[in-house]
Amino acid sequence: MTGKTSTSLVATGLPGRPEPGGPPAHVTRVWDYFTGGSDHFRQDRDLGDRLTGVAPWLRSSVLAHRRHTTRAVKFLATEGFCQFLDLGCGLPYEERNEEMLHPHDAASTIRDSVRTMYVDDFGPARVGADTILERDNRTLAVQADARDVPALLARAREKNLFNLQRPVAVLAHSLPEWMDDHDALDLMNDLHRHLPPGSALSLTHAGTGTEHEDAVLAQRSLYATAGIGFFPRSHGHVRALLGRWVVQNPGVVRTELWGTGYGPFAQRVPRKARDVTGSYAAIALSTAP
Numbered sequence: 219m220t221g222k223t224s225t226s227l228v229a230t231g232l233p234g235r236p237e238p239g240g241p242p243a244h245v246t247r248v249w250d251y252f253t254g255g256s257d258h259f260r261q262d263r264d265l266g267d268r269l270t271g272v273a274p275w276l277r278s279s280v281l282a283h284r285r286h287t288t289r290a291v292k293f294l295a296t297e298g299f300c301q302f303l304d305l306g307c308g309l310p311y312e313e314r315n316e317e318m319l320h321p322h323d324a325a326s327t328i329r330d331s332v333r334t335m336y337v338d339d340f341g342p343a344r345v346g347a348d349t350i351l352e353r354d355n356r357t358l359a360v361q362a363d364a365r366d367v368p369a370l371l372a373r374a375r376e377k378n379l380f381n382l383q384r385p386v387a388v389l390a391h392s393l394p395e396w397m398d399d400h401d402a403l404d405l406m407n408d409l410h411r412h413l414p415p416g417s418a419l420s421l422t423h424a425g426t427g428t429e430h431e432d433a434v435l436a437q438r439s440l441y442a443t444a445g446i447g448f449f450p451r452s453h454g455h456v457r458a459l460l461g462r463w464v465v466q467n468p469g470v471v472r473t474e475l476w477g478t479g480y481g482p483f484a485q486r487v488p489r490k491a492r493d494v495t496g497s498y499a500a501i502a503l504s505t506a507p
Contacts, residue, residue, distance in 0.1 A: 289477055
């Protein structure tokens with residue numbers, strides 16, 4: 219899902235400057251527009267059209283990220299994880315198929331008794347999660363600051379959702395690029411500090427240093443004109459954010475390449491422009507304190 223800055227609490231970025239006829243552009247609604255949803259306004263569509271003007275592959279990138287989420291969650295479930303914390307869940311998908319499932323549904327194809335907590339600071343995302351994702355006592359949707367890890371875990375414990383004696387798998391997909399360096403690093407460190415040993419972190423992050431760098435940097439400028447902070451980072455910078463996390467094979471790689479050649483969750487090597495994501499992905503594990 220998308221977009222999440224130091225003052226925006228998850229995947230959503232700072233609010234854009236208002237225009238007549240609707241609320242400011244918002245990253246979550248822009249991504250909804252990209253994927254044929256109905257929860258967006260003229261400002262979101264206008265910004266989305268400007269973004270795809272500099273990065274024509276951006277619409278397909280959103281779908282590629284959703285496919286990646288499904289693969290990563292299934293992989294983690296196969297590795298034994300049954301507790302998932304989805305930070306910056308965004309609006310529920312309107313288009314779903316076996317390659318693009320909500321995290322709880324993806325994990326449930328592999329394991330029984332999966333429990334999932336969806337977190338976003340964007341009110342409409344929480345409402346959507348309430349009605350579509352929070353269906354029984356195995357799922358919980360909250361509107362909260364993704365940076366306040368202790369409060370999130372306390373909420374999961376109070377609701378009897380997570381057993382915090384057991385590892386938790388965190389999804390931080392398209393999340394830190396909406397935070398400045400201080401907040402992004404604090405979040406990665408706090409997750410490592412407060413989660414049970416053996417927990418996992420699945421990360422995707424908008425990237426520089428690829429052949430698509432010019433388009434990524436042009437997006438940063440366009441977001442800035444809408445008042446939205448966007449912080450794409452290099453491969454080395456993304457790796458540094460992971461700090462004490464132990465990065466698993468295949469390492470920090472392009473999102474469209476993650477899992478290539480790896481068993482049942484392998485994907486084909488991308489050959490078309492539509493497979494471009496402009497981002498990096500990694501899965502990492504925490505170690506004992």
